[in-house]
Every structure is written in structure tokens, then in C-alpha cells.
Amino acid sequence: MATAPWTRRHILSLADFQPEEYDTVLQTAASFQEVLSRRTKKVPALQGQVVANLFFEPSTRTRSSFELAAKRLSADTLNFAPGTSSLTKGETILDTAKTYLAMGTDIMVVRHREAGVPHAIAEEMDRLQSRVGVFNAGDGQHEHPSQALLDLFTLCTLLDPEKPRLSLLNGKKIAIVGDILHSRVARSNIWSLTASGAEVHLAGPPTLLPKLFADFVQTKSAALNRQLVLHWSLEPALQDADFVMTLRLQKERMTNHLLPSLREYHQRFGLTHERIKLCRPEVKVLHPGPVNRGVEISSELMDDPQISLISQQVTSGIAVRMALLYLMGSGKQKEES
């Protein structure tokens, strides 16, 4: 399958992702999905390259997914965990990154509890004129590009398993429900889904969905500007929706006066079989995990294989992260040759 050549060294945000780039990721992920269905699930694509997982914020799921993706590509992997690191000994985040650079790292996968840290590391790597590529694996409330891309892949392969592409979502109604304000997953998904031409509806209580979100997506051309549709109740967002993404609600939100109670939140915004009857009959539900059962989604709905795509999302994650690491790594090889 012909794909556009990959020119992006770092993947930090989807805000400036081009349609061709989405399609390249989707098509590359589809070919790795095929690899993962073989008996030998490993390819030598990144043999000899080093992928370092710099997870300054603890994470098991995303880190495991990246690690497995790198291993399936035959890369050597390094894992950094803050609990056992020298961060407590006064080392700065840039010192840590420079240490991994000195070890010969090719790709740094960075997660941090605060926005902008992957940017700072990418800038430092460029300043040092290294060829290291930096991947943002989640920074504060800013972005989580690999999650949005695996969500995109999950949806597109559902619609056309042979040839997943961005345009498949054009005109689909997709609702994103929950704590939009604090969610990096929601932000990255807003960029990718609006780029596809989907009709994106956001739903949540006003404290978690400020009306400023209506103007979140801005493009240079006013004609291309797509307004997001905001709802402070669930029903209009679900009405005739093709897909519903629900987000994890952090339980500490209550202590910041953002919600009266989890019970009231579930009553108003929790997804249940009953509620999603408003959606189109073939509706599917996504969740980035980990799930608070009985808060943002009922246990029954989460476990319903006819409706829930949660397991597919996790599986897609490997193929999509393989594709992303491969594209970043192969770009490097071209520069070197």
C-alpha cells in the first residue's frame, strides 16, 4: 500500500496533523495488525534501534503497550520509572533525557503529569542536534496522541477492515462524554475526529465542559472551521450517535467543587444500556481505560461485546504504536543513509 513519506521527527500533538499523516498511520497500523495475526509476531523493522520509555508519571497500560510494540519491531527497550530514578536526587528532566541520549536512544516515549514536558525534551534534543525522535505518550491535560490514533484506528477498521482511512468517519456523529476539561485523551480526539469530518459532540456538566470549548478547533480558513457542539446534558449528544466515547472521571474531582457527587454524575452522564437506546442501533462505545465501573459507564454495558470496543482499543494500541514507532524510526534511517 502506497503511503506518503513520513517527515515528522517528533510526535507531540495532533493539532497540526495533516489528513495524509492520519492515513499513513492508519495504513501502516493495518499492515502491522496483519503481522500480529501471524504465528511469528515479530518483524526486524527497528532492529538495533533503542526505544526508551521515559514515564515520569506512573503508567502500566500505555507503557506496556509501547514496550510490546517496540519489542515486536525488534527494537531494544529501556524503561525509566520515576520511583527508582535520580529525579529525587536533584536531576532535572532534561538531565534524564540527556542520559538516555548518551546511551544511544533513538526514540524517546515521554509521559509526564504536566503539559509541555515532551516539548521541552524535544526542543533540547534538537538543540543538541541529535536525531532522537520524541513521542508524547501523554502530558498533563494537554494531549495523548497515541490514544487518539488508536481510537481512530479502532473506528476506521470497524468500518473498513481492509483499508482503514480517515474519510470513513466523514459525517459520522461521535459523542465524547465526561470530564473533557481535564482530559488529554479528549483533546487529542477532538483534533483527529474533527480532521476526519465527523460531527463531534461534547457532553458533560458545565464545570467539566466550559463553554470555551466551542472554539477549541481553529483553522486558518474560516470556511473549514468546524464548531464543536456542546451539551450540558447527555441525551442530545447521544441522539442518533454512531459512536460514543466516554472518559475516565478522576474521583478527586469532587474535592475541587467540580461535582456534587459521583452518584449524581452517574445519574446524569453515566452510560447505560437504557441511555444508549437514543443512539443509532449499531452504536459502539469506547473508553480509554482504566474504567470506573458504575461511574462513567455501567458494568453491564462495559462488558457487552456487541457494544463495547474497549478490548479492541487495547489490541489496536499495539499495532498503532508499532506503526508510530516504525514511522519515526524509518524516518531516522532515511536521514542516516
Added chain:
Amino acid sequence: MTSQLLRQVRVLDPESETDRIADVLITDGRIAAIEASLPEPPANADVQDCSGCVLGPGLVDLYSHSGEPGFEDRETLDSLLHAAQAGGFTRLTLLPDTHPAIDTPASVEWLHARLRASPEPLPLLQCWGALTVGVAGQQMVELAELAESGIVGFADGRPLQNSMLLRRLLEYGQILNRPIALWCCDRELAGNGVVREGEESLRLGLPGNPAMAETAPLAALLECVATLGTPVHLMRISTARSVELLRDAKARGLPVTASTTWMHLLLNITAVQSYDPSLHLEPPLGNPADQEALCQAVQEGIIDAIAIDHSPYTYEEKTVAFAESPAGAIGLELALPLLWQQFVVSGQWSALTLWRCLSSQPARCLHQPPARLLPGVLAELTLFDPHQSWTITPQTLHSRSSNTPWLGQPVKGRVIQTWNSRLASHT
């Protein structure tokens, strides 16, 4: 007798609205003559061709932070004064949030003794005295006693959260006869916000600090001032709505003056797309409409003065995530050249407007007489070359810290010399 003749320099005297080319003769630290042309200088005079350069009253810093005492890694009083001099400042006003805080006559005396030990003729260093013990916002200092100890006025440099304490300070302040500077910020409303709330803060994924965290306490303070009549200086005005409140307060004749910082005039939140921790300020940089309103307010005189709010932090302190970095940036050496380029070269403001907001107006906010460019007066002057180019690096800066978003960048405009009412001093 030593004489210096500055030939064909552009003379700016905001007090008399003068902006003209002249020859200026300075003899023994006094302005001896200002004439369109002085064809015959004294025999021993050092004659300099200053065409293209600007000579104005020395710049006055309204409030800045020192590292010393307590955080000498960030800045010492020596490095601070050298930075101020290099930036064209002849008066520097310290905030009292040092460690220990400047909240007793003994701490003021310590500072004065420390400065007497300095051999060089440096800018005048003066200090704000704390309003509350340890600038902790809990309990009044011994205000009347501290007022007699040589402080220039009262400020904590931090927002007071206790409204009753604020009211009492304003009442008691009526007998102090010193300026009182207050920063309006409701910490509860500001929450963990590190950038100004708005569309851009959502895109950045950084916690937003709403404009109402400034405007609500500002409106409340203006009500107190209207009732009690105590004059106050409003520090760090940063939002468009605050400008409206201020405009209204001044129209009603309330005894208030106000300042914004140089960074809030030059930048807005869109600059934060780089996530450079040097752009983490308190109050945060405004949205574009805030920046526009602040620039307009300076031009109209609604905002009286431009403050530097120089806040040095070490590389280690600032090399962390944006939201986790301490708020503040250095500015003493950068404000004049960058403001000049942005506002004067572009024609947005007159040269006199900028110079007034950096010299005579801050002096007035401190209840001090502004420096003048008149024959016979002591020379408190700054000579600035708007055309000289240099690059901002840790080596070219006199400050011990280099936490500025302009680090590594070229800049046009440099101070050549300052006169500190006593002796000429070269930068």
C-alpha cells in the same frame, strides 16, 4: 573638574514633554548645559558623538525581587544592582519577600549596611517594607516604626487573602504617609491555574487561572478605597476587565495609581505554546485582548507605570515542567530595549510615553520627585543606543539568573551609560 559633552543626543524629558536633539554638557555630576549646539566645550571635556542615541532621566524600577538575603544562587544585591545599571535603571525598589523578609527596622538597617559596604557607585537601592509579618498575610508589621526606618513604602508583593486585614491596613495606612502597593489576586479562584483561562489555555492543556481571580478582589479593593480614601498603588494589572475597573475608578477620582509589567505588554498566552517555564508568570500572561487593553491603557495613562518585577530563578529551579516551575522572569536588562523595539520603533507609542512610564511615572507612584533634564540639576540620566545589537546570553547578562524567554536571541538597543546623581558610571 570632569566634563562630558554629549553631542547631538536625542534628549527626552517627559516632565516638560521635550523630545529634541541637543548637545548636553555634564560637569561633576551635574547637568551644566543643554543647548541646540555648544560649539566650544570646556578644554578638558570628553566629547562624545551621540547622534542616534537617546538621553533621558534615569529609569526607576517600581518593584523587583532580590535573591539576597536567602537565595543568593538566584541573585545577590551586587548582581542585581549591576543588572539594574546595565538596563538603565538609576533607582531600584526591592520587594520585601526575601528570606528573612524585610519586615522590621533591623532588616532595613541590615540592607543599608550591606549597601554601604559596596565600593562602586551603583543605582540607588531602596526597598518596600512588608505589610505583614514575614509577608505571610496574617498579621500587621509594626507599621509606623517600619515607616520611619527608611523604607520607600509598604507592599508584601503577595496578595492579601484576608479582607478584614486588608481593610485594617488601609485604615491604619492613613497615618503612615507612605505609598501602599497591593496585588489583587484571589488564591482560591486562581486555584492551580498557571496560565490565563481562555480558549488557548484549553488548547495548551494547562490549568487556567480565571480573570475574575484578579478582577473580583480588585473591585472589592476599589470599594474599600472609595470608602476609606487611603491612596493605593495597584500592582501587576493584567486583564482587560481590570483596565475597565481602573478607568472607572480614576474617573470617579479615587486615589489610585496602577502598574502592569513589561512582560504583560510584550507577550500574551499564545507565546506559551513553547511551554518555556520563563513564560510562567504571576499573574499569568493575558489573552490577546488583555494584552491589547494593557497597551492601550499605558498609552492613555490609565496605567501609570511599567514595572519590571525582575524575578530571578536558577537554571535548576526553572528546568522543570511549566506548571511546576516557580513563577517569574528576569527583566532589568531587557525591558528598555525590547519595549523600545516593540512600541517606539513601531510607532505605536511615542518615545516620551515609554520613557515616562519607566522613569517619572514610577517615581511618582513611589511619591518621589522624578529626575529631570534641566541645566543645573544633578545628573540622574540614562544614555541609550537604540541601534546597538547584542545577544542575550548568561555571559552578556549581569544578573546571576537567565530565566527569560529571550535567552539566546539577538536584541537591538543597549544602555551605554548611566549617571546616578553622584558619579558617572559606565556599564
